Amino acid sequence: MARPPRFDTDQILDAAVRLAASAGPAGVTMSAVAQAIGAPSGSMYHRFTGRSALLAEVWLRTVERFQEGYLARLHSDPDPRAAARTAARHVVAWSRTRPEEAALLLHGAAEFGRADWSEEHIRRADSGNESVFAAVGALAASLGFSDAKGRDRIVLALIDLPLSIVRRPLRAGEPLPPHAEDLAEECAAELLAAP
Template identity: 50%
Template structure:
């Protein structure tokens, strides 16, 4: 009977995420991940054929972790509450998952997306398409029927909270809970001041 590998793909990706959050995406190498989990490099290559595959897997896993809650929020009723909760998800998820948030803040280009396989790039594009479709659906539910309104919605519930998270990540003196509260107030006022 073959021996079960000591390190799972998730445990290796956890180590990669920590390296990226601490020292930047460039620090995520096969040998660095192996050292972080105190395993031979072969353990990493057993799960990921090369660094590009490792980086793509890290990005896609992080995106899935974030988008699951964001996409769920977009389906809530009434639609104004969906927008409020989606914006809240960006800041709340980042507050509770700072390592994963650091990966998202770095962006796919920092993880070598240009060198990913066609399959990995297609997977990332598919996730973006899914998000775009969910945003269009929410916009329709809100009665937003032109491009300007769609852009305003994206700025309000994606870019604004994302900018707050980025600002706090770059400024140690900034408070993400306080920034999250400010974002929440802005989004609530924009959507409907009477929404609880």
Template identity: 45%
Template structure:
């Protein structure tokens, strides 16, 4: 009977996210993650075949967690304006509550070697994006306004704080909500 794993995939990915938040994408390596959790470096290769696989898993897990909240807000049985406000506020709140994972999203998939990810991770990313596009398409509002309200503006508001590695202030919630309300008509 094989010995049970001492470290879960989530623990390893959490360590990778912390390394990225502290030192950027280049800080994420198989040996650095192993050191961070106190695991033998060889055990990393039992979970992830390559650094690209590790980085791809980190990205997909992060994007899934983020998208689940955005799509939930967009799928609520409210009017389009209320749904867009909720999605915009979710972005700010999620980034505040998950600063390491927010740094992963800020770094971007390309910085995490997306071109070298295993096929199953690339396919998973396409599925995530397809679900988000479907949620956006269900809103009966101008697509450019929706994108500005729930993607462009919240991203801009949190980005400068994430780059400076500062906490996102409480005022950010009201800013993105006001902008979403201004962009998406009530109804």
């Protein structure tokens, strides 16, 4: 009878998140993750075919966790402006409660080796991104933002500005200011106010 694995996939990916948060994507190697959890390096290859698979999984698990909550907020209220404000707050609140994962996402998929990912990993990444942009697009349409300027306005309100609020403190390893969620919501409300 085979022995059960000593470390599960989530423990391995949690260690990879910590390494990525402290040393960036370059710090996430098979041997570094194995060392971080006290496992033999060879055991990593029983879970992942190589470093590119490890990088893909740590990126995808993190971004999928974020997107699940973000999509829920975008659909949280029949009033599209209220849903937009809630979604903008979510970017900051999620980053506050998961600073290591949020710091990882600031790097972007390309830095996590997307060019070397398997077709399945790329499909998962694209599917999640398409879901988010479809939901943001639907919200834009419900607000009457159908031209290029309107679409840019909603992307700025719901993606770019909330990310800019968290980027500087996370990159500096500092906590987010206590008013960060309020700033994200206020910026979204101003940008999406009825003309």
